Every structure is written in structure tokens, then in C-alpha cells.
Amino acid sequence: MIRFNQISFAWKRHRRMNFNHSDEKRDCPRRSKQLTLADIAPGHKARLIGFCPGLAAERRAHLIAYGMTPGHTIQVIQHTPVTVIRVEHTELAMEIEVACEILVEISVQDIMN
Amino acid sequence: MHCDQTTNSFSNSEGSVALVGHPNVGKSVIFQRLTGQHATVSNYPGTTIEVTRGLARTLAKTIIVDTPGVITFPPVSEDECVTARVLLQEPLKAILQVGDAKNLRRTILLTSQLAEMELPLVLALNMTDEAKTRGVLVNYALLNEHLTIPVIPTTAIRGDGIGQLTEALQSASASRFRMVYPAEIEAALAEFSTRVTKTPISARSLGLAFFSSDQVSEYYIRENESPEVYMEVLSLRDNLQLSFVEPLRNIIQRTRLDYVESIVSATLVSSGSNSQTLGARLGNLTTHPVWGLPVLAMVLYAIYWLVGVLGAGTLVDLLEGHLFGEVLNPWIIDLVNRVIPIPLVVEFLVGEYGLWTMGMTYALALILPIVTIFFMSFGILEDSGYLPRLAALTNRIFRLLGLNGKAVLPMVLGLGCVTMATLTTRILESKRERLLVTLLLALAIPCSAQLGVVMGMLAGISFAATFIWGSVVMLILLAVGWLAARLLPGERSPLLVELPPLRIPTLSNVVVKTLARLEWYAKEVIPLFLIGTALMFAMDQTGILSLLIKAGEPLVVGWLGLPGEASAAFLMGFLRRDFGATGLFVMQAQGLLSAAQVVVAMVTITLFIPCLASILIIAKERSKRSAAAMMVVIFPLALLIGGILQRILTWIGWGL
Numbered sequence: 095m096i097r098f099n100q101i102s103f104a105w106k107r108h109r110r111m112n113f114n115h116s117d118e119k120r121d122c123p124r125r126s127k128q129l130t131l132a133d134i135a136p137g138h139k140a141r142l143i144g145f146c147p148g149l150a151a152e153r154r155a156h157l158i159a160y161g162m163t164p165g166h167t168i169q170v171i172q173h174t175p176v177t178v179i180r181v182e183h184t185e186l187a188m189e190i191e192v193a194c195e196i197l198v199e200i201s202v203q204d205i206m207n
Numbered sequence: 208m209h210c211d212q213t214t215n216s217f218s219n220s221e222g223s224v225a226l227v228g229h230p231n232v233g234k235s236v237i238f239q240r241l242t243g244q245h246a247t248v249s250n251y252p253g254t255t256i257e258v259t260r261g262l263a264r265t266l267a268k269t270i271i272v273d274t275p276g277v278i279t280f281p282p283v284s285e286d287e288c289v290t291a292r293v294l295l296q297e298p299l300k301a302i303l304q305v306g307d308a309k310n311l312r313r314t315i316l317l318t319s320q321l322a323e324m325e326l327p328l329v330l331a332l333n334m335t336d337e338a339k340t341r342g343v344l345v346n347y348a349l350l351n352e353h354l355t356i357p358v359i360p361t362t363a364i365r366g367d368g369i370g371q372l373t374e375a376l377q378s379a380s381a382s383r384f385r386m387v388y389p390a391e392i393e394a395a396l397a398e399f400s401t402r403v404t405k406t407p408i409s410a411r412s413l414g415l416a417f418f419s420s421d422q423v424s425e426y427y428i429r430e431n432e433s434p435e436v437y438m439e440v441l442s443l444r445d446n447l448q449l450s451f452v453e454p455l456r457n458i459i460q461r462t463r464l465d466y467v468e469s470i471v472s473a474t475l476v477s478s479g480s481n482s483q484t485l486g487a488r489l490g491n492l493t494t495h496p497v498w499g500l501p502v503l504a505m506v507l508y509a510i511y512w513l514v515g516v517l518g519a520g521t522l523v524d525l526l527e528g529h530l531f532g533e534v535l536n537p538w539i540i541d542l543v544n545r546v547i548p549i550p551l552v553v554e555f556l557v558g559e560y561g562l563w564t565m566g567m568t569y570a571l572a573l574i575l576p577i578v579t580i581f582f583m584s585f586g587i588l589e590d591s592g593y594l595p596r597l598a599a600l601t602n603r604i605f606r607l608l609g610l611n612g613k614a615v616l617p618m619v620l621g622l623g624c625v626t627m628a629t630l631t632t633r634i635l636e637s638k639r640e641r642l643l644v645t646l647l648l649a650l651a652i653p654c655s656a657q658l659g660v661v662m663g664m665l666a667g668i669s670f671a672a673t674f675i676w677g678s679v680v681m682l683i684l685l686a687v688g689w690l691a692a693r694l695l696p697g698e699r700s701p702l703l704v705e706l707p708p709l710r711i712p713t714l715s716n717v718v719v720k721t722l723a724r725l726e727w728y729a730k731e732v733i734p735l736f737l738i739g740t741a742l743m744f745a746m747d748q749t750g751i752l753s754l755l756i757k758a759g760e761p762l763v764v765g766w767l768g769l770p771g772e773a774s775a776a777f778l779m780g781f782l783r784r785d786f787g788a789t790g791l792f793v794m795q796a797q798g799l800l801s802a803a804q805v806v807v808a809m810v811t812i813t814l815f816i817p818c819l820a821s822i823l824i825i826a827k828e829r830s831k832r833s834a835a836a837m838m839v840v841i842f843p844l845a846l847l848i849g850g851i852l853q854r855i856l857t858w859i860g861w862g863l
Contacts, residue, residue, distance in 0.1 A: 151420075151456060152283040153703065159229075159279030160705060161313045163464055174496045176599045176612070176702060182478065183309040183341060185708075187494065187599035189611070189701035 132194035134170040140198035149195040222300030223270040230276025231707045232307045233333040236363040238273040281421030291423040301327040301379045308338035324408035327379035328356045335360045342479035350474040355383040391450040419456040486709045493596040518580035527572035566740035582724045590712035609692025611702040621652035625817040639697035651684035657785035668802045766850045783818035802862030811849030
């Protein structure tokens with residue numbers, strides 16, 4: 095749990111740096127307490143639990159078609175210049191606006207791995 | 208084709224086999240394997256606009272249809288809609304799904320949708336070599352059992368599994384795999400199939416697509432059924448939606464996902480590890496915040512060397528200077544003069560604005576070698592998987608311009624041929640993005656032909672001259688892009704792009720693609736060259752040309768501070784900006800221009816519309832109105848910038 099907080103703090107800082115200039119998305123849960131893919135530090139893994147209601151239907155369908163289905167583990171590779179993630183053997187590049195519409199959770203198992 | 212006596216029903220029935228699958232899974236390679244090399248494989252992976260057809264080599268009377276890659280149904284982008292239309296309108300006797308063996312979950316999700324169509328289906332799990340090196344293990348026999356269709360592991364690039372694929376296609380039958388949706392949806396589907404009867408695919412799958420708000424199937428029903436039936440199924444869908452809180456599309460997708468999940472967990476023996484292969488490490492390097500840039504610089508330099516030095520320099524010199532200039536043209540001019548006694552016709556064919564001496568010489572000797580090299584290097588780049596990574600790397604710059612990183616693809620292509628690049632804007636998601644990129648291409652991206660002339664002239668003065676030219680053009684690109692993005696209504700779509708693993712391109716694929724593009728060039732660009740030349744000839748003969756040159760003089764002399772002779776060059780620049788640049792090149796060689804005048808002239812002509820061909824393509828791809836609007840904006844802007852630059856240079860006293 096301590097480790098969890100530590101990591102989470104690091105991401106929050108990173109996220110703030112990234113978001114200073116952008117205020118484009120309205121439904122992004124970054125003001126709420128929900129954890130999103132944008133919060134996961136590079137090199138770490140998280141489990142996908144769902145998508146924000148604000149995410150366009152086509153984009154949601156695309157993400158699912160790329161293999162981003164709930165319950166699966168996603169590895170974050172980098173956040174700059176864009177977010178790059180790996181799911182199964184697919185690598186996806188997306189803007190942070192998309193990443194922060196993807197809800198994730200961190201299980202102890204993922205941290206151990 | 209070869210075998211006349213076949214007893215198999217598949218071989219005897221007429222019809223086509225559609226290759227369907229995600230982008231970048233090797234559909235085109237399988238297409239080439241099944242049809243032979245002479246087939247036209249065109250366009251880019253994931254950017255195919257039209258389908259490609261070819262006769263199968265080993266299957267009688269069978270046409271193989273290569274379709275644009277589709278991420279999922281219902282389709283989103285223009286090219287995905289093409290694939291959806293093929294499934295509804297083509298007389299298909301089978302579907303051959305090509306999937307990525309290492310991404311089983313994605314592949315089976317698409318299979319589940321295709322299986323519902325109840326057409327004979329075969330699944331080729333391609334790239335098994337890549338799957339093997341990553342430790343992915345699939346139980347093919349069990350997968351076969353679950354899906355009740357032949358599942359053939361292939362490595363198409365080496366030809367592995369193509370034989371089995373052909374055999375499987377001959378005895379293919381529809382999958383018996385069915386998914387059961389929530390009761391309300393099942394009831395509505397039963398209702399739907401009693402109403403809509405004329406369906407090329409199963410009514411069930413058409414209904415599911417329609418309930419998922421698929422535009423293509425909605426259009427199909429509207430066109431093929433009576434208005435009453437259309438209204439009935441529309442209200443059926445609306446009523447069905449009332450039973451659910453979430454959109455129908457999500458409910459249907461979730462049901463499928465559950466089935467796919469159970470199949471995958473049963474058949475995927477080992478999902479492998481993402482152990483860092485050399486390709487993966489190199490891939491990460493290309494999008495790395497720090498190392499990405501040196502990699503980009505190296506790639507750009509390689510292209511510059513191939514296209515600029517080898518293509519625009521050596522090859523053009525050989526072809527234009529020697530073959531055409533010294534051998535071919537004198538011979539043809541002589542021949543025409545002897546055979547045709549009418550001077551006007553002679554002038555029309557081989558005069559100053561002659562169809563052969565200007566039109567064909569330009570098309571074949573000057574532009575053809577450059578675009579050939581460019582198409583080849585672009586083919587290599589595109590097969591390597593680097594371009595999507597470039598989109599990730601440059602995304603931040605394109606954000607400023609109201610675009611996303613995907614726009615880098617047409618921009619890079621524009622350095623080869625702006626006309627061609629204008630067509631590539633089709634890969635962009637929204638109309639607004641396509642229009643913005645077209646504007647920037649038309650305004651500030653010099654094509655390879657012009658780049659060669661400009662570089663040659665500026666390098667002759669000093670590096671500072673090249674630097675001033677480059678900075679001014681770049682600044683205008685950014686400023687206009689920034690402004691246009693704010694003026695044009697609509698939202699920017701954030702980047703979402705798949706980064707395929709880096710691969711070594713195959714020679715055969717690059718060659719076939721280059722040839723296909725050259726065929727396009729020959730069919731579409733050369734006629735435009737000839738029309739343009741004929742127009743110049745007519746204006747020259749009627750005296751309009753000299754009148755126009757005289758009319759332009761106050762602007763050229765007074766505003767731009769150039770000698771009067773430059774007017775003619777600028778008028779040529781209206782037709783093709785490299786025409787104009789060449790005219791100025793001659794003037795510089797005669798010592799008529801100072802360093803400052805060369806820089807001003809080059810900046811002005813670079814900002815012109817690239818060529819007549821590009822205007823026609825813009826009018827065709829976007830609209831006549833936007834083409835006209837762009838011309839109205841671009842020409843005055845180019846002259847305005849040129850004039851301002853002239854005053855700045857005079858003020859600081861550079862190059863006078």
C-alpha cells in the first residue's frame with residue numbers, strides 16, 4: 095500500500111505537468127478520484143476496468159477492437175511526447191486526452207510483477 | 208484459369224473471395240501470393256481507398272478482392288466503409304479473414320463478427336513467425352473446433368501455409384458458431400429477419416450491424432427495401448433501445464467480447480512475453496522523447512540523399528541533360544519538322560511550349576526519375592513501420608496546427624509530390640483535418656522537383672540564404688496553420704494510432720507498390736501536364752501570355768523589387784512553381800539577380816500553388832470552391848510575404 099501511494103504521487107505530478115496547457119476535454123475524470131491510464135507511470139502495468147462515458151462511441155469501439163478489453167493488463171511505455179501503451183502484442187500511441195478516458199485499477203499482483 | 212475440369216462446387220461457381228482483416232496483418236502479401244505478381248497492389252496499408260482485385264492463380268474462376276484494413280465493424284473511417292460495402296455488395300463465395308497470430312483476442316473479435324454473416328469463412332492466422340519468437344502458442348485444432356471453420360497458420364511473406372489456405376478455401380463452408388444475445392435483442396433480430404429479406408449476408412448479421420448504428424447497413428436497407436420496411440426497422444431499433452440504458456452497440460459488443468474471451472482463454476496456450484526483441488527496442492527508440500529526434504534526422508537525411516541527390520541530381524541529369532537534351536529531343540524535333548509541313552502544328556508539338564518538348568520532357572525526364580525514387584523510399588519507409596511512429600513523435604507540433612500526428616504522413620509525402628500527397632489526406636479522420644492539411648500542402652510544402660531547383664540556387668549563394676528561405680517558409684507554415692485551425696469550425700481529434708512492430712521491408716512488395724504508384728502517375732499526372740502545356744501554347748499564340756506578363760510587371764518590379772524579366776518566370780509559376788523557379792534559375796545564371804533578390808524570389812515562388820495538377824486534384828478531392836478559395840488566399844499571401852521580406856532584407860542590408 096505504501097508503494098502504491100508513492101507511485102501514485104509521482105504520476106500525479108507528471109500529470110499536472112502535462113495538463114497545465116490543455117483544457118480541451120470536459121468529461122475527463124481527472125478532477126475526480128478515479129484512476130486512469132494517464133496516472134500510470136511509464137514501465138508500470140494496470141488492469142483496465144472501463145471507459146469514461148465521455149469517450150466517443152467510435153473511439154471506444156476502436157480501443158476495444160485493438161484488444162483493450164476490460165480485465166486485461168495494460169503496460170504503459172511512455173507519456174511523452176505521447177502516451178504509448180502495450181496490450182497483448184499491440185502497441186498503441188494515443189494523446190493524454192484519450193488515455194485519461196480509460197479507467198484502470200492497480201492490483202497488488204501487477205505491482206509485484 | 209488453368210484447370211478446366213474441376214468437380215468442386217466452389218471452383219465452378221462464379222464469385223469472389225474477400226480478404227478481410229485488421230490493417231497491417233499482411234492482406235496484401237497474401238493477395239500477392241494468391242494472385243501472382245502482376246496484380247495491382249496499390250495505396251498504403253490502412254489507407255486503401257479502393258479495393259484491389261486479382262484473378263486467383265490456383266482457384267478457377269475466382270477473383271480475390273483485397274480490402275482496406277478494418278479495425279472493427281461498424282466502420283468509422285472512409286476506408287473502413289469501403290470494406291463494409293464490399294461485404295454487402297460483392298457477390299462473395301467466401302471470406303478469407305487474415306489475422307495476426309500474436310494478437311489472438313483482436314483477431315477472434317473480428318472473426319466472431321464475420322462468422323455471423325454465414326458466408327463460407329476461412330481464417331488465416333498470419334505472421335506465425337513473429338508469434339513464435341514472442342512465445343505465443345495457439346492450439347489451432349481447438350480453435351478450429353470452437354469456430355467450426357478452417358484455421359490455417361501462415362507466414363505469408365515466406366509463402367508458408369498458402370497451399371493449405373487454397374485447399375481450405377475450396378472446401379470452405381459457413382461457420383456454425385453462433386452467439387446468443389440478450390433476449391430482447393434476439394426477439395428484435397427475429398422480427399428484423401421477417402422484414403428485411405433481400406440480404407447478401409445473413410439477416411441476423413445485417414440486423415446486428417443495423418442495431419449497432421452502422422451507417423453502411425442502414426444505407427443498404429434504405430436502398431434495397433421499401434420505405435415502409437425501412438421505417439419499420441428504424442422504429443424496431445428505437446423500441447429496442449428503450450429496453451437498455453446503454454447504447455445497443457455497447458450491449459452487442461459486450462456479448463461478443465464474452466464469447467471471444469471464453470474462446471481465447473481456451474485456445475491460447477501461452478500469451479508469450481513482451482521480451483525486448485531487437486525490433487521492439489528499436490521501435491521504442493524511435494518514439495523516445497530524446498533519442499527519437501536523432502533517429503528522425505537520420506531517416507530524413509537518408510530520404511534527402513536518395514531523392515535529392517540520387518534522384519533529382521544524378522538521375523535527372525542523366526535523363527534530362529543527356530538522354531532527352533542531347534539524343535531524344537533533337538531527333539524528335541528533326542523528325543516532326545520533316546514529317547509535318549504546317550508550322551503551327553510543329554510549334555504545338557515541339558516548340559517552346561510544345562507537347563513533347565515541354566510537357567513530355569518535363570513529365571518523363573525531370574519528374575519521373577524523382578518520383579520513382581521517392582515512391583520507392585516511401586514504400587520502404589511504409590513497410591518498415593516507421594511512419595506511424597513519426598506520427599507519435601511529431602504530434603505536439605501538429606497539435607498547434609489543430610491537427611494530430613497522423614497529418615505527418617501526407618506532409619512527408621508532399622516533399623515528393625504535393626499532388627499525390629493531396630490524395631493521401633484521405634487517411635485523416637475528419638473533413639476539417641483534410642482541408643487544413645491540403646491548404647498547408649498547397650502553400651508551403653515544396654515538392655521534390657522544386658526543392659532540387661531551389662536548393663541548387665540557394666546553395667550557390669551561401670548557407671545563410673538557404674537558412675533564411677527555410678525559416679521563412681517554416682514560419683509561414685506554422686503561422687498559417689495556426690490561424691487556419693482557429694478560423695475553421697470543428698474540433699481537433701486526438702491521436703490514436705497503432706504502432707506496428709518495425710520490420711524489414713520485402714523487395715517484391717516495395718517493387719509492386721512502386722509500380723502501382725507509377726501507373727497512377729502515368730494515368731493521371733501526364734495528361735494534366737499535357738493539358739497545361741497546351742494551355743500555355745494557346746496563350747502564347749494568341750498573345751495573352753505577353754499581355755499577362757506586362758500586366759504583372761508593377762507587382763514584380765515595384766513590390767518585390769525584382770527585374771522586369773522575372774514576371775515571365777512568375778507567370779510560369781502559376782502553372783508549376785518549379786517551372787517558375789527554373790526561369791529564375793536561368794536569370795541567376797545570367798547574373799541578373801542579387802543574393803537578396805534570389806531569396807525573395809524563391810520564398811515567393813515556394814509559397815505559390817504547387818502546380819496546375821495539384822489545383823485540379825484539390826478541386827476533385829475537396830471541392831471546386833475550396834480550390835478557388837485556396838488560390839485566392841495563397842497567391843496574394845505569397846506576394847505579400849515576398850514584398851515584406853524584400854523590405855526587411857533591404858533594411859538590414861543583407862545580400863544587396
